[in-house]
Amino acid sequence: MSSVRFLLFALLPVFAGCQSLFPTDEPAPAPVVRLQGELHVVNNRLQFRPCQEKRQFILEDSGNTGLLQEAVTLLKGGKDVLFADLGGRMTASQVTGTDGQIELTKLYRIQREGHGCDDLNxxxxxxxxxxxxxxxxxxxxxxxxxxxxxxxxxxxxxxxxxxxxxxxxxxxxxxxxxxxxxxxxxxxxxxxxxxxxxxxxxxxxxxxxxxxxxxxxxxxxxxxxxxxxx
Structure with missing residues (x-):
């Protein structure tokens, strides 16, 4: 009986090593960041360019904020570019010509008038x-x-x-x-x-x-x- 108990204790470091080789914890999601920028439609998809940047991101409304519907309504007013203030997670994108994807989780405001990116206050x-x-x-x-x-x-x-x-x-x-x-x-x-x-x-x-x-x-x-x- 004592030999069996000794064998079990001897194998404990091995089991611990196996667990470290196959971690069960999933990687933490990307943090939510707040961004302001220009919103426009390219090939029937919403693209977002942050203020003072040249990068273009595809927007995916993963948080069901209603941004897509709001943008369509405002774009009917004759504007082809809107201003949006939003929060989301930045991830990679497979869409050619873009620098990534924003998984939209928060919507602060969307507008077609006002100072937008030029608002110094x-x-x-x-x-x-x-x-x-x-x-x-x-x-x-x-x-x-x-x-x-x-x-x-x-x-x-x-x-x-x-x-x-x-x-x-x-x-x-x-x-x-x-x-x-x-x-x-x-x-x-x-x-x-x-x-x-x-x-x-x-x-x-x-x-x-x-x-x-x-x-x-x-x-x-x-x-x-x-x-x-x-």
Whole structure:
């Protein structure tokens, strides 16, 4: 009996060596990266060129974000190039003439108007939101927020951020005699004027007045949210 026990202990290093030769762990998936760039259609497929780059990537909507449908709708407006802000995993591609493939997992916004790659303020912003009737635009960064409205002086104030359940949050301020609250929820939102699609629905409450609109994270906020179904 003791000899059998000795043999089993002697074979333990051999078994361990066999396991190291045949690892069971699968390789970790590529990390999700956030990218901004130009979106266009080539040979009935969506291709993406990151800002300030010449590389072209095929887009595969593995996260079911709805980007393909949104792009088709916006391209009907006469534009052949759109701007997209998205998150995805970069992998190899077998398509000739491309530099790889992006497996799309997150969609922040897609638009046919605006500054796009030329937006110099994007990297410093944590959030941007806007709406119509009446027109308003709010930009926030780590230092404070600025609210812009036609015919009125810009309102620049500090704010407090409160995290709420289900990915919602709010920005609030009572500085300069103004009572301001911006409520934000992770929900697909279509701009009623431009047709752009953003991943946040916003509601601005200013001195009792309620203004609705859409929003998206700026480049200084790396948190990503996929578009839920309506």
């Amino acid at each position: 994007f990297k410093r912003q944590t959030l941007r939101a806007s709406g119509h009737e009446p027109e308003w635009r709010l930009d926030a960064n780590s230092q404070g927020l600025i609210l812009q409205r036609p015919g009125q002086a810009d309102l620049v104030v500090p704010y407090l951020e409160e995290q709420l359940p289900e990915g919602r949050f709010s920005l609030s301020s009572e500085a300069n005699g103004q009572q301001l609250e911006l409520w934000v929820a992770p929900q697909r939102c279509v701009d009623s004027m431009s047709g752009s699609v953003q991943h946040l629905r916003a509601e601005l409450r200013l001195n009792g007045q309620i203004l609705k609109g859409c929003g998206a994270y700026g480049g200084a906020r790396q948190e990503a949210i996929a578009l839920p179904e309506e």
